[in-house]
Amino acid sequence: MRYVIIGGGAAGVAATQALRRLDTNCQITIISGEDRVGYYRPLIPHLISDKFPEDRFNRAAGLLADLNAEIVNPAKAQSVDTRKKIVKLPQKDIPYDRLLLATGSQAIVPTIKGLKAEEVFTLRSYSDGIKLAQAAKAGMQAVIIGGGRVGIKAALALCEAGLKVTVVEMLGHILPQQFDAAAAAIVTPALEAKGIQLQTGWQVKEVTHRGKKKNVILDNGQEFPCDLIVAAVGVKPNLELAQLMGVGTDRGIIVNSNLQTSIPDVFAAGDTVQLIDVATGQSFVSGTWTNAVDMGNCAASNMAGVPQKYAGSMSIYNAVEIAGIPTISVGAIHGQSPQYEVHGQRWDNIYHKFVFQGNRLVGMLLITDIEKAGIYKTLIREGADVSQIKGKIISKTLNYATFLKQLTPETKQYAGV
Amino acid sequence: MKEIFVRMEHCTGCKTCELACRIEHSQSKTLFGAFMETPMPRRRLFVEMDGDAKIPITCRHCEDAPCLNACISGAISRDLKTNAVVSNPDKCIGCWSCIMACPYGVVNRSLERRVSVKCDLCPGRDSPVCVDSCPTKALVYTEPEEFSRMKRQAYAATAHQAVKV
Numbered sequence: 001m002r003y004v005i006i007g008g009g010a011a012g013v014a015a016t017q018a019l020r021r022l023d024t025n026c027q028i029t030i031i032s033g034e035d036r037v038g039y040y041r042p043l044i045p046h047l048i049s050d051k052f053p054e055d056r057f058n059r060a061a062g063l064l065a066d067l068n069a070e071i072v073n074p075a076k077a078q079s080v081d082t083r084k085k086i087v088k089l090p091q092k093d094i095p096y097d098r099l100l101l102a103t104g105s106q107a108i109v110p111t112i113k114g115l116k117a118e119e120v121f122t123l124r125s126y127s128d129g130i131k132l133a134q135a136a137k138a139g140m141q142a143v144i145i146g147g148g149r150v151g152i153k154a155a156l157a158l159c160e161a162g163l164k165v166t167v168v169e170m171l172g173h174i175l176p177q178q179f180d181a182a183a184a185a186i187v188t189p190a191l192e193a194k195g196i197q198l199q200t201g202w203q204v205k206e207v208t209h210r211g212k213k214k215n216v217i218l219d220n221g222q223e224f225p226c227d228l229i230v231a232a233v234g235v236k237p238n239l240e241l242a243q244l245m246g247v248g249t250d251r252g253i254i255v256n257s258n259l260q261t262s263i264p265d266v267f268a269a270g271d272t273v274q275l276i277d278v279a280t281g282q283s284f285v286s287g288t289w290t291n292a293v294d295m296g297n298c299a300a301s302n303m304a305g306v307p308q309k310y311a312g313s314m315s316i317y318n319a320v321e322i323a324g325i326p327t328i329s330v331g332a333i334h335g336q337s338p339q340y341e342v343h344g345q346r347w348d349n350i351y352h353k354f355v356f357q358g359n360r361l362v363g364m365l366l367i368t369d370i371e372k373a374g375i376y377k378t379l380i381r382e383g384a385d386v387s388q389i390k391g392k393i394i395s396k397t398l399n400y401a402t403f404l405k406q407l408t409p410e411t412k413q414y415a416g417v
Numbered sequence: 418m419k420e421i422f423v424r425m426e427h428c429t430g431c432k433t434c435e436l437a438c439r440i441e442h443s444q445s446k447t448l449f450g451a452f453m454e455t456p457m458p459r460r461r462l463f464v465e466m467d468g469d470a471k472i473p474i475t476c477r478h479c480e481d482a483p484c485l486n487a488c489i490s491g492a493i494s495r496d497l498k499t500n501a502v503v504s505n506p507d508k509c510i511g512c513w514s515c516i517m518a519c520p521y522g523v524v525n526r527s528l529e530r531r532v533s534v535k536c537d538l539c540p541g542r543d544s545p546v547c548v549d550s551c552p553t554k555a556l557v558y559t560e561p562e563e564f565s566r567m568k569r570q571a572y573a574a575t576a577h578q579a580v581k582v
Contacts, residue, residue: 014486040489040490040491041489042489042490042512043489043490043510046510056490056491056508059491289487289489289514290486290487290489290514290518293486293487294486297481297486317517318517319487319512319513319514319516319517320512320513321511321512321513321531324531326511326513326526328513328516328517330517370513370516370517370526371516371522371526372516372522373513373516373517373522374483374516374517374518374519374520374521374522374524375519375520375521375522377517377518377520378520399463399465399466399467399474399522400465400472400474400521400522400523401465401466401467401470401471401472401474402467404425404470404472404474405425405467405468405470405472
C-alpha cells in the first residue's frame with residue numbers, strides 16, 4: 001500500500017506515525033513545501049526570545065527516519081490526477097493508493113495603505129522565525145498588528161529580546177476570540193507590567209516611511225514610529241491544490257466523519273479542514289496543533305482500513321500561559337445569546353466561567369486556576385448531559401471520582417461495597 | 418505490560434500514596450525534607466473524594482494519550498520500556514495543553530518550575546512507590562490478566578455465601 005501525504009506539519013507527521021503503527025510494511029511519502037519538516041511550529045516565538053537550540057524544534061531525533069518515510073522537500077505538488085492517482089511535482093510524478101491533504105495554512109498579510117509586503121514579518125514557519133530573530137535587536141521599536149494568540153506570543157518574545165513593543169488590536173480587548181472582557185482585564189495588566197503597550201479598539205489606517213523608520217498610523221490619528229512591523233492577523237488555509245483537484249471545499253476542505261474528502265481515496269487533516277464545532281454547531285476551520293494531530297491520527301486510521309470516526313472538536317480550544325498567567329479556553333466561551341446560561345466567578349486573578357446550553361456544558365474559560373480543565377473539556381467535547389453534576393461544574397469542584405462512583409447494583413455487589 | 422489497578426473498596430482515603438509519590442519525586446527523599454524543598458514535589462496521583470467515596474485516580478498511560486497528542490513542544494513521549502507516557506521537564510514550555518487534554522485530570526503543575534508534572538511509573542523502582550506504600554493494598558501493580566484473575570478468585574471465594582440452596 002502506498003500512502004502519500006502532502007504536508008509535513010502536525011497533521012502530516014502524526015498521520016505518518018499512525019500509518020507506520022498500523023501498517024509496518026507500507027510505503028509512505030511526505031511532500032513538503034518547507035525546507036524543514038516535522039518541527040514544533042508553536043515553539044517558533046522561542047527562536048526570538050529564548051533562542052531555543054535547533055534540536056528542541058525537531059521531532060525526537062531521527063523520528064522520520066525511524067518511520068521509514070520518504071521525504072520529498074522542498075517541493076510543491078502542481079496538481080493531482082485523481083483518476084490515475086498520481087501526484088505531479090515539477091521534478092517527478094508520485095503515484096498513490098491513498099492520499100492525505102495536510103497542506104496547512106499560511107499567515108495573512110493585511111492590505112494596508114503604505115504597508116509594503118516585503119517589510120512585514122509574519123510568524124508562521126521556522127524560516128519566518130529566523131528572519132525575525134535576526135532582524136530584532138534590543139532597543140528597537142516594534143508594532144504588532146493583531147492581538148490574538150500569535151500577536152501576544154510575538155509581543156512577549158520581542159519584549160523578552162529587549163524591544164519596545166506596541167500591539168494594535170482592532171477589537172475591544174486582546175485575544176478577542178479566546179477571552180471575554182473579564183478575562184482580558186486580568187491578563188492585560190500583566191502584559192503592560194512588562195512594558196508592552198496595547199492599543200485596542202483601533203485599526204491601522206496607514207503606514208508611512210521616513211528613511212528606515214516606519215510610522216504606523218491608527219484610524220484615531222495616533223502614530224507609532226517603529227523599526228519592525230509584525231502581522232499577526234490570522235491564517236488562511238492553503239486550499240489551492242484541493243480546489244485544483246476538484247475536492248469539495250467551502251471555507252476549508254469538506255470532509256465526512258472519517259475525514260474523507262469528496263474524492264475517493266483522498267483524505268484531509270489539519271488546518272485545511274472544515275469541521276463542525278461540537279459546542280456551537282457552527283462550521284469552522286481549525287487552527288490548533290492539537291486538532292491537527294488528532295485529525296492526522298484519525299485520517300491515518302481510516303486510510304489504513306481501520307475505520308474511525310473523528311471525535312470532533314471546538315473552534316476555541318486553547319491553552320496558553322501569558323506573562324505568568326495560565327489560561328484555558330474551550331468551546332462557546334462568550335455565551336451572549338439567550339440560549340446560553342452563563343456562570344462566572346472572579347476573585348483576584350482567578351476567573352472561572354462555565355457556559356451551559358440546556359443540559360450540556362458548551363463553554364469553559366479558566367484564568368489562573370486551570371486544575372483538571374481536561375475533565376470539563378471532555379464533557380464539552382462529548383456533548384454530555386451534565387444535569388446531575390451541574391452544581392459541581394459551576395463550583396469547579398468536579399473530579400473523576402464522581403464518574404467512577406456511579407456503581408450499578410450489579411457492580412456494587414461485585415466490588416463488594 | 419504492568420499497570421496500576423485500583424481496588425476502590427479498599428481505599429480509606431489516607432493519602433499515603435500521594436505522600437509517597439511526592440517523597441519519591443523529591444531531592445531529599447525524606448518526609449520532612451520533601452516539604453521543605455523548592456520546588457515543592459507535586460503528587461502525580463490523586464485520591465479524589467465525592468461524598469463518602471474515596472477513589473484514587475491514577476494516570477492510565479493511555480494507548481492513544483490525549484496529553485501526548487496535545488503537547489506542542491514534544492515534552493511528552495512514550496517510554497518504550499515501560500509503556501509509560503512521560504513528560505520531560507527540560508522540554509516543557511508550560512503551555513498547559515496537556516492539562517486541557519487529560520480527561521481524568523491527572524496532569525499536575527509545578528508552580529515554581531512552570532512545567533507539567535505527571536505519573537512516570539517510578540522508572541527507578543521495580544514497582545511504583547504509591548503501590549508499595551498503600552497500607553490496604555488498594556493499589557495493585559500487575560498485568561491486566563493477573564488482576565482479572567485476582568478479582569475472579571476473590572469473587573469466587575465469596576460467591577458460595579450468596580447461594581441459598
